[in-house]
Amino acid sequence: MNIANIVSLIIAFGACAFGWSAINNSTAQEEKATMQPDLVFALGDDSDEVMRSAKVPIQRSHISTALMYDASRIATGVEPVFQLKDPKHGIVFPQTTDVEFMSDTEEGRRIRNIQLTFKVPTSPKDVHDTAAFEIYDEAMYHYVMGVISLINGAGWKRYISLASPRLEGRGTYAFQPSGYGGPTYVTFPRLFYADPDYKLSFDEWKHLPRGTSVIWSWYADGNFFELKYNRDERSPDLPITLGDQLDAQIQSEAGWLDTFGATYDAARAKYQSVIPKYLHARAEAEAKARAQGAHILTDWVDPTIAGITPPKN
Structure with missing residues (x-):
């Protein structure tokens, strides 16, 4: 779409x-x-130059070596359209309420992390208005499926964490009631990673559990892409506050490694050291799923990250 x-x-x-x-x-x-895009830039671009050339106002802040940039409705009053600039994997996204990006002065102000909050359809406020929510749910379904289609269409390839089982298709989703429409193998209670190459039907969409998050992950040319759908609680005893939310995070390899250490070398060493632990967790999860009848993608090739190629398992 x-x-x-x-x-x-x-x-x-x-x-x-x-x-x-x-x-x-x-x-x-x-x-x-x-x-038309108000912000057009790529991972690795000079963040200050992006700020100077932007068609929308951007607020800049500075903590230690980190430079943080905020182009959001709250900070500036605008709702920008962002274009990820890339010769092979670029995307013009739908309108957002929030675009934030980060760079590091020690890396020459090169952008390493981009976060987006999409301007999704507005939720009805009367939880008892079933007709309005049926329209809203279908609009949200098509919106999210459309964003996934944009990312897939730009050549981004599915990424499976080393600690996650190599499952595919419908079996990567959780549904309520448990067992709806056939077996699935997801064990995450409130967060699960789904296969972006499988398109949910609208009926399946309506049976995703409330109060959970679904994450789709991609990888391309050393960069990472994560799309997160937060499914709001909906109870006759609780007021509707925000409704469903859709956010994205796009990271360079260095940005992705930040969670492992304060410097690139330290993070790379830490990542390499935890690979056996991750693969052990994957093997345990896959053994459980296989016993339930799941197909495991044994021909899956994990990408080389920071020059480290995980062993095949």
Whole structure:
């Protein structure tokens, strides 16, 4: 699904929610024409130069060697459209409410981390309005599936963590009630990593458990991409606050390694040292899933990261 489809769905949702009779194709095309990127940059670009050339205001802050940049509705009052610049894997995303990025002065202000919060359809507030929520759920479903399609279409390839089982398809999702529509093998109670190459049906979408998060992960040319869908609680006893949320994080290899150590060399050494532990956790999870009838992707090739190629298992 391309951006025009996503925009059309959002417009259609608004029309239904407010009782408008119809929205024609020309309106959708006019809306699409206004969605030109306000921020265009790549991982590795000079962050200060990006700030100078941006079409929207950006707030800059500085903590130690880290430079942080905020182009968000809260900080600047704008809702930018972001284009990830890349010769092979670039993407123009739908409108966001928040674009933030980070660089490091010790790396020449090169951008290493980008975070996006998408401007998703607005949730109805009356939890008892089932008709409005049916429209909202379908709009959200098409929106999220559309963003996944954009990422897949740009050539990003699925990434499976070394600690995660090499599962595929529907079996990487959890559903409520447990066992809905057949077996799945996900054991994460409130967070699970799903296969972005499997397209959920709308009925499957409606059975994703509330109060959970679904993450889809990709990898391309040393960079990482993570899309996170937070599914809001929905109870007749609780008010609707935010509704469902969709966020993304795009990282360079150095940015991805930050969680392992304060410097690149320390992080690389730590990552290498924990690989056996991760692979052991994967083997245990796969043995459990295989016993339940799951197919394991034994031909899966884990990417080389920071020059380290994980052993095959």
